[in-house]
Amino acid sequence: MAIEIIRPVPKSYQALVRLRHRLPHNHEKLKDIHGKIDRIKAGYCGETRTDRFIEEVEFPQQVKIIPDFHAKLHSKRFVQIDTLIITRSYILILEVKNIVGTIDFKNYQSQIVRTLNDETTPLGYPFIQLDRNIDGISNILRKYGLNPPIHSALVFPSNNVIIENSPKTRNIFFVKQLPLFIQRLNDLPNKLSEESFHDICEIFTNINGDFIEKSLCDRFSIDPKELKKGIICSNCGELLQQRTRRTWICIACGQADVNPIPRNIEDLFILIKPEITMNDCLHYLQVKSRHTLNNNLVKMKLPKKGVRRATVYTIK
Template identity: 40%
Template structure:
């Protein structure tokens, strides 16, 4: 049995939460960003529900469960999988969908139509999506058969026109599907299993993300500046050199620097100067901005007339 499955909020969720906290309420695209945020949130919690269902399964002794997997197959092909299970017997790719309404599959067109409150919305067909992942994994010539499962995590969905030859079902049916796979014979030994895990993990790709203002053409002038409360997003008031207090929820923050500096890198640019720091966070002096940057976990690049700071690259 798997005792725990590690899954973290996607980086896109964290970035969007910070954007929504700083974006002016009147911004014309704010509702679109909120919709995108709630879609990512729903996807994450759907995946967590499936993770909990996987804990019910009695897996073989040698089993590895990877979540939110990004694999670089080659320079022009990177795939993202919700869950990848590796045993000595098989590989299983799980695609999770947390959707409500009526889903009608159109395998021939590569689309799935969702009907909700009389409104029809086209989605990328999850069959085509997961088949792309399978085909990419096959290019790696792995020593195990590869299986797939498309799992709907919500009970508030009706599935129509499901192709009979596709493993598409609700999450409560997932344990019995996996138990059938677990009856298969081992294909590799323990040494080969460990080597396979190392090979797949070495192929994992770290996505390099541009700041949201650059990615979505948002003017930095549309952002609320200043040091903000990490709980409610309102302005922090300086009480002393080491203490700040939220002007709304009255939270006491003794380390407002790190999460606010992250806002700048998530949203504005991947580098910052003392002048930019002073302006963005509405600091009273250049000295205060210098102190803030010095206290942050940043790399300092010295140029002729100014210093530029950037986030340390994690290896």
């Protein structure tokens, strides 16, 4: 069966762009934020390139592929998997590393070292992440009495990478090798009944979702008072001016934005704190009309507690 993988742009990327837009142009944390944005963008490009090779595989009729899988095991532990593949024969967890240069596996140190342009950089050991993900997926399935075979692989999508001293007991592939590996897995006998397969697909679909573990201001040690106030443009981050009841125009790039208030309200959850009030919206968004803000909050259908001016909103 031919498949098409539609990978969403990482919400972490979108969140960091929002933070960048809200900071002054000379802010001391912008360099770190730009670096993080570039790394996420590179990772996303590597993952989408890997997707194109996965699409070469002739899968069985019953297959579920979840790109960028996120699950919350409990309040202190999260699982993030680049690509999760589910069939009746196996579950496959893929960790994609879009790294260039020479990668030396220091297995006795549980570390990899990248050499690029005569500069060496220690990097995290990817098999720790893979093993944690295997454990996390196993824990989820164990709660439902399910125990399918779980395989894992580390994938390097770049053509400009050299691998040295890789562990022989692990599945490590250049991206062009991946389709044949998956095809061999597809030849394995079924281990799950149709009912169990559909149960697993439903479980992972239901629990999959991004979670705000910590506001970006907390993560980067930024005082919320430093954030730019007002309704800002999603394209360039400059202030919008309201022209009609619903239409706003950016005073810098000229882009028109229809009803940008909900997106700017979301900024407060992502950047500042998980619970906000009407006063927070009035203060940070500088919208003069409490009635306008209230209408937008109602239309967003946010979970809330309290009444009237004591109402506190959270994001789903």
